[in-house]
Amino acid sequence: MRKHFILFLIGGILSLIIAMGIGRFAYTPILPLMQKDLSFSNAVAGYLASSNYAGYLLGAILAGAIPLKKYRTISLRIHLITSILTTMLMGLTYSPLLWYMLRFVSGFASAFVLVLASGIVLDKLASINKTSWSGLFYGGVGLGIFSSSIIIPILNQSFQWEGTWIGLAAISGILAFFVWSWLYDTPNNVEMKNTQVxxxxxxxxxxxxxxxxxxxxxxxxxxxxxxxxVSIAEKTSFFHNNATFVWMMVGLAAIPSCLIWSVLAKKWGYVKSLVLAMVLQSFGIMMPVFWMSKNSFVISALLFGATFMGITTLATTLGRQMNPSNSSQTIGNLTAIYAGGQLIGPTLAGVISSFTHNFNLALLGAASVILLGAGLLFNGIKFEREAPKMTKPKNFSL
Structure with a gap:
């Protein structure tokens, strides 16, 4: 039983490495490589990012709306394959129009993988009273970011940015074999609505x-x-030709962050932990505006990595706990609104930076809206103090 569960959890982690760490976030460190070779503007870079998030938004909405409870495994596998193919095709074309289409489809697939894998894994964890282990699962995104930040410079040195996309797709294909073998729904997961948790x-x-x-x-x-x-760091004298190091710091901090925030949430409460994480993240985002140095970028990257997936872990786990009978729908709705914000952010930031010739105003605006979001969560803290504890079911060892 224990070995089966460990392989199941690893399969979930690998699915996030493929669809999120690589399929979605590899664009960030590859972007300056593409811009250096092809010389397209920050505005175009923003449109490319937003096309990915537009697909992510649509995927999140559909993943939450379509009743896939009995078909989560096969749907997950289809969208993993889609994510890998779109990653590969990014290195086989030079057409911005095709890039927009590929990033859109990639975003669509990554949203489905995140929602479906989250539903499968979180339902399983809840059924065995191990919800706090969700941090290990979501750590797959940070592991994917960290691993890709090591692999990308190596691939780029030998095969340029085109070969980097193709190489990452090949690695993803290998990892997908293990996801296919280890991550799948069980009858216990499907009947979660009848289980007291x-x-x-x-x-x-x-x-x-x-x-x-x-x-x-x-x-x-x-x-x-x-x-x-990474693009901001690349334009400074501190990280010229080595800006991927900043993304490596993001991934390094993200790997343990989900588990750490899960532990803190269990001790302090999910809402209080969310508020703290968002405040810390906003501070890290605005740091390079007021303190431009190598250290400021590293600290900013570490704070960003330590919070962005932690916030996702806290929000999705909290949402699932408030509506356990339909976890995929709740997670899908949360992911959809999250993706809606992401759709606007890169385009707005790209246009502002093209107009102001720097990212300072965009970073300050980003930090401000996150602080506003943290402020909206304050009224939920009272429920954590007042809500009665539920009777724990019998726990069994793995």
Missing amino acids: AFAQVPPKKWIPWLTIAYGLEGLGYIVTGTFI
Whole structure:
């Protein structure tokens, strides 16, 4: 039983490495390589990012709306294959129009993988009273970012940016074999709605709209740094030709962050932990504006990496706990509003930076909307103090 669960969890982690760490976020460190070779503007870079997030938005909406409870495994596999193919095709064309289409489809696939894998894994964890282990699962995004930041410079040195996309797709294909073998729904997961599960003190279901709006503002703000941090660093004298190091720091901090925030949430409460994470993230985003140095970029990257997936872990786990009978729909709705913010952020930041010739105003705006989102969450703290604890079911060892 224990070995089976470990392989199941690894399969979930690998699915996020493929669809999120590589399929979605590899664009950030590859972007300056493409711009250096092809000389397209920040505005075009922003449009490319936004096309990905437009697909992500549509995918999140459909993943939450379509009743896929009995077909999560096969749907997950189809969208993993789609993510890998779009990654490969990015290195086989020079047409911006095709890039827009590929990034759109890639975003669509990554949203489905995130929502479906989250539903499968979180339902399984809840059924065995191990919800706090969700941090290990979401750490797959950070692991994908960190690993790709090591691999990308190596691939680029030998095969240029085109070969980098293709090489990452080949690696993803290998990892997908293990996902296919280890990650799948079980009857226990499908019947979760009939299972009593022990949850920490959380706000009632009616509080979900507050969480949703705050999470949308987080998506709008964080993605500015998530898209452009490597490009910003590349234009300084501190990281010339070595800006991928900044993205490596993001990934390094993201790997343990989800587990750490899960532990803190169990001790302090999910809402308080979300507020703290968003405040720390906003501070990190605005840091390079007021303190331009190598250290400021490293600290900013570490704070960003330590919070952005932690916030996703907290928000999706909290949403699932408030509506356990339909976890995929709740996670899909949260992911959709998050993606809506991401759709606006890169385009707005790209246009502003093209007009002001720097990213300072865009970074300050991003930090401000995240602080606003944190402020909206304050009224949920009272529920964590007042909500009665639920009776824990019998726990069994793995």
